[in-house]
Amino acid sequence: MSHYELAPEIKIKQFEGVWSDYRTIANKLIKVVKDETKSRTILAIECYPGVRNEEFEKHLIPLLAPKKIIFADDIAMDGTEITEMVKRTLTDDRVFGVMSHYELDEFFPKEKVKAVQEEIATTEGLIVIYGTGATVIAEPDILVYADLARWEIQCRYRSGEIGNWKMENYEEDALRKYKRGFFFEWRTADRHKKKYFDKIDFLLDTNVGNEPKMVSGTDFRQALRQVASAPFRVVPYFDASVWGGQWMKERFNLDPEAENYGWAFDGVPEENSLYLRFGDVKIEVPSINVVFQHPNELLGPKVHSRFGTEFPIRFDYLDTVGGGNLSLQVHPSVEYIQDKFGRQYTQDESYYILDAQEDSTVYLGVKEGTTKEELMADLEKAAKGNYRFQDEKYINVFPVKKHDHILIPAGTIHCSGPNTVVLEISASQYIFTFKLWDWDRVGLDGLPRPVHLEHGRENLQMNRDTKWVKENLINQFEILKDENGVKTERTGLHELEFIETQRHWFEDKVTLETHDSVNMLNLVEGTEVVVESVDDSFEPFEVHYGETFIVPECVKKYTIRNTSTDSNQKVAVIQAFVRNL
Known part of the structure; x- marks a missing residue:
C-alpha cells in the first residue's frame, strides 16, 4: 500500500491567532477598526481575480456595518474596454498569448477613481472597499488580502462558475479563459500583490466556498519565512x-x-x-508566494x-x-x-x-x-x-x-x-x-x-x-561517485538545457549539496526516506515513494536517510538543480 501523501501540510511553529467563519472574522476586524480610533477608517479587501466577491457581500460586509461600501470592480473599465486594451496580449489564438506587463491601476480610469476618493474624503466612519483593485481606489488603514490557488481558479473556469475578471464569459471555452488568466490577469494580479505583501494586515483564504480562514499578515509572512528555510512539499x-x-x-x-x-x-x-497548519486551522495559499x-x-x-x-x-x-x-x-x-x-x-x-x-x-x-x-x-x-x-x-x-x-x-x-x-x-x-x-x-x-x-x-x-x-538524448549516464554504499550518476539534462539532474542510489544514507540552487527531488525507488539537517536547522522531513519535494538553496547541505520498510532495500532519489553556468 502506497503512503503517498495527497495533502501535505506544513506545521507553523509560531503564530498569534487564526480565525475561521465569517462571523468570527468580522468580529476580529471590527475590533481592529475600533482600535484605529479614527473618525474615518478605510478597510480594503483586495481580491485575487476569481475570488467569490458575492460571499463578502452576503456574509462578511453586512456584519461590519460600514458607513460606505465600494466595489472596486465597478470602478474599473468594463470587460470590452479591457479586452480592446490588451488585445495584443490575448491574440486570436485559442491557447497562446503574449506575457503582459500591465499594472492593475491602468484599468481604473483616473477620473472615476478621483470621484470615488472625493466621496471617501467626505464620509465619516468605516468605509469598506472590496474586489480586485481595492487598493487602487484608496490607500487602506487596514488591508485584508483575499488569495486564491491557481488550480482552484482553473476548476472554477471549467465548471462555468466564473468568467474572467470583468467578463461574463462563463460558458466560454475553458482554454480561452485559462489563456486570459495566464497571460494577462495573473501576471497583473501577481505584480500588484508583490507591491502590497509587506502591508497585508490579514491574509484571507477563500479557496473553499463559505469556509473562509484568516491569519494575520505578520503570521502569514513568518509562515512563508519558515517554509523557505526547510524541505517542503507543495499540494499535488x-x-x-x-x-x-x-x-x-x-x-x-x-x-x-x-x-x-x-x-x-x-x-x-x-x-x-x-x-x-496554524493550530487547528489549515490555510491554503499559492506556493508561488x-x-x-x-x-x-x-x-x-x-x-x-x-x-x-x-x-x-x-x-x-x-x-x-x-x-x-x-x-x-x-x-x-x-x-x-x-x-x-x-x-x-x-x-x-x-x-x-x-x-x-x-x-x-x-x-x-x-x-x-x-x-x-x-x-x-x-x-x-x-x-x-x-x-x-x-x-x-x-x-x-x-x-x-x-x-x-x-x-x-x-x-x-x-x-x-x-x-x-x-x-x-x-x-x-x-x-x-x-x-x-x-x-x-x-x-x-x-x-x-x-x-x-x-x-x-x-x-x-x-x-x-x-x-x-x-x-x-537516451540514458546519458555518467557515474560521479560509487563508494561507501552510495552511487551517484549524472543523468542529464542535455548540455543545451540549464537544469542538471543527478540520481543517487544508496542503502543507508547520502549527503547532498544544493549546488547554489534550489533543489527539486523525487523518491523514484524505495518506500520511504527522511531528509535530515546536518546542523539541526530543520526537523526531519519524511518522504514517500513518488513524492516530489523541494529543498531551499539556503539549506546548503542535507542528508537523506533510507527508512524503507525493508532496511536492506536500495533506494534512489533524483535531484534537479539549476546549473551554475
Whole structure:
C-alpha cells in the first residue's frame, strides 16, 4: 500500500491567532477598526481575480456595518474596454498569448477613481472597499488580502462558475479563459500583490466556498519565512486526460471511480499551493508566494539573479498506463519564445521513466533522411482530417524501461507512448507546447485539441535525427561517485538545457549539496526516506515513494536517510538543480 501523501501540510511553529467563519472574522476586524480610533477608517479587501466577491457581500460586509461600501470592480473599465486594451496580449489564438506587463491601476480610469476618493474624503466612519483593485481606489488603514490557488481558479473556469475578471464569459471555452488568466490577469494580479505583501494586515483564504480562514499578515509572512528555510512539499493535484492513465490511481490512492488520471502536478510552484497548519486551522495559499517573498533563501541568489521571482524547475507526472500516446509535440527555442511570447527561457525537458511495461516506448527525433517539407506536408494533411499521420514513417520510436532517462532539449520532436509512467523534469514554462499531431482525438471538453503547425515548423530541429538522438538524448549516464554504499550518476539534462539532474542510489544514507540552487527531488525507488539537517536547522522531513519535494538553496547541505520498510532495500532519489553556468 502506497503512503503517498495527497495533502501535505506544513506545521507553523509560531503564530498569534487564526480565525475561521465569517462571523468570527468580522468580529476580529471590527475590533481592529475600533482600535484605529479614527473618525474615518478605510478597510480594503483586495481580491485575487476569481475570488467569490458575492460571499463578502452576503456574509462578511453586512456584519461590519460600514458607513460606505465600494466595489472596486465597478470602478474599473468594463470587460470590452479591457479586452480592446490588451488585445495584443490575448491574440486570436485559442491557447497562446503574449506575457503582459500591465499594472492593475491602468484599468481604473483616473477620473472615476478621483470621484470615488472625493466621496471617501467626505464620509465619516468605516468605509469598506472590496474586489480586485481595492487598493487602487484608496490607500487602506487596514488591508485584508483575499488569495486564491491557481488550480482552484482553473476548476472554477471549467465548471462555468466564473468568467474572467470583468467578463461574463462563463460558458466560454475553458482554454480561452485559462489563456486570459495566464497571460494577462495573473501576471497583473501577481505584480500588484508583490507591491502590497509587506502591508497585508490579514491574509484571507477563500479557496473553499463559505469556509473562509484568516491569519494575520505578520503570521502569514513568518509562515512563508519558515517554509523557505526547510524541505517542503507543495499540494499535488491530479487531472484527467485524453491519453490515460490508470497507474496513479493505485499507487497514489486516488479515486478508483475516476475514469483516468493522466496528469499529476506535484512540483509546479506557480500552479500548486501550500497547506499551512496554524493550530487547528489549515490555510491554503499559492506556493508561488514563497518565491515572491523569499527568492534568495528559496532559489538562491544566483538563481534569483538569473530568473527573478520565477521558480525555474518543474516536476509532473504523465500516466499513459491503460491509455494512449501523448500528443506529438515540440517546444520553442529560447529566441522564439522571447520574440513571440515574451518569456525569458523555454521549456527544455526530459522524461524520467518511473515505471514501464514491455511495450513502453517514446517517440524521439526524426528518422534519418526526413525533410521538414515532407514531414510538415503530412502533418498539415492530417490536420485537415480524414487522414492518419504516418508517425513511424518519420519519427523514431524507442523502447524504454524503468529508470531510463530521456532528454528532450527544445526543438526535438517527441512524445510518450502508451503504458508508461513519466516523471517529467523540465523548465517551468507550463503551456508552451506546440502540438503537431494528436492521433485524431478530441479533448475531454469534446472540442478538437488544438495543434500549432506553424509554430512547430519554426522550431523543429531536423538535425535531431536517429543517430544524434541515440548519441545525445537516451540514458546519458555518467557515474560521479560509487563508494561507501552510495552511487551517484549524472543523468542529464542535455548540455543545451540549464537544469542538471543527478540520481543517487544508496542503502543507508547520502549527503547532498544544493549546488547554489534550489533543489527539486523525487523518491523514484524505495518506500520511504527522511531528509535530515546536518546542523539541526530543520526537523526531519519524511518522504514517500513518488513524492516530489523541494529543498531551499539556503539549506546548503542535507542528508537523506533510507527508512524503507525493508532496511536492506536500495533506494534512489533524483535531484534537479539549476546549473551554475
